[in-house]
Amino acid sequence: MDGLDICQSGTSMFRQSIRICRAPEGESGGIQQYTDQWRVSTDRKEHFPVTRLAQGRTTHLERAEIAAETLRFFDAGDDPSIRQLASALQVTPSAIYHHFASRAEIVQAAVEIVWQEILVELLARIGDPFETDPVEVLTVSGIVVRKAFVEHATIAPYMAATPQPDDLTSGGVAMFSSLFERFGLEGEEAAEAFHMYASYTFGTALFAANRRVANRELERNSKSNNGNGKGAPLINPEAAELSSEKTRDAIAEVMDVSSTDPDRDEELFEIGLRRVIDSLRPVRA
Helix, strand or coil: CCCCCCEEECCCCCCCCCEEECCCCCCCCCCCCCCCCCCCCCCHHHCCCCCCCCCCCCCCCCHHHHHHHHHHHHHCCCCCCHHHHHHHHCCCHHHHHCCCCCHHHHHHHHHHHHHHHHHHHHHHHHCCCCCCCHHHHHHHHHHHHHHHHHHCHHHHHHHCCCCCCCHHHHHHHHHHHHHHHHCCCCHHHHHHHHHHHHHHHHHHHHHHHHHHHHHHHCCCCCCCHHHCCCCCCCCCHHHHCCCCHHHHHHHHHHCCHHHHCHHHHHHHHHHHHHHHHHHCCCCCC
């Protein structure tokens, strides 16, 4: 662990001051965390003069405002076009392209806001990830990530896209490397363990998020299973002989638990997550 220097500054796009720093040797306070208001990079302002305000606006348009508005659209169940964003922000489409080169960049900016929310929530709950018990860090990380995916269900598929090569990603790699090494895993073993952990966490998160979106789009009541949402689906007598009614009823109750009982859904997720983490413990002869 000597020489490990983890000090991430949120996202390069917004330069939001959310830092994760491991304290230097001999110093206390392993986590240095502080947040400021979104600050817009001045890089583009050097190339573009400040223009007069658009009609109906009292402030100049900024990158952070565009990203936040994009996330609001997604949270409302929409995948906004540039024209929709421009209309909501009371600007022209060209004003948005003044700050972003493409729509993909805008969506990535909205995704980064959610990852910042995850980071702040994680640090608030566990403190220093380099000092806290690795099992607890892995558990809480999974819970916080999944909760964010479900709360921001429409944008969740974009959150699961290939990570951008930025400070936040490299900080995450370093943190998980430290966690698995303290867990007793190194090199390829650590990589295999992380893959299993991430597959469970992100897989269940995306499943819950996509189900929420699908139910909303199809205008289906999540309790409309056979009219009342209770009991196992009807099966023919021959199939019924292969399992007990007790087991069928229990499984039927959780098939749509992410919609019918979110608290129970999170409880079941945590049970599964702890089992996954426990299975990752190294077995030494």
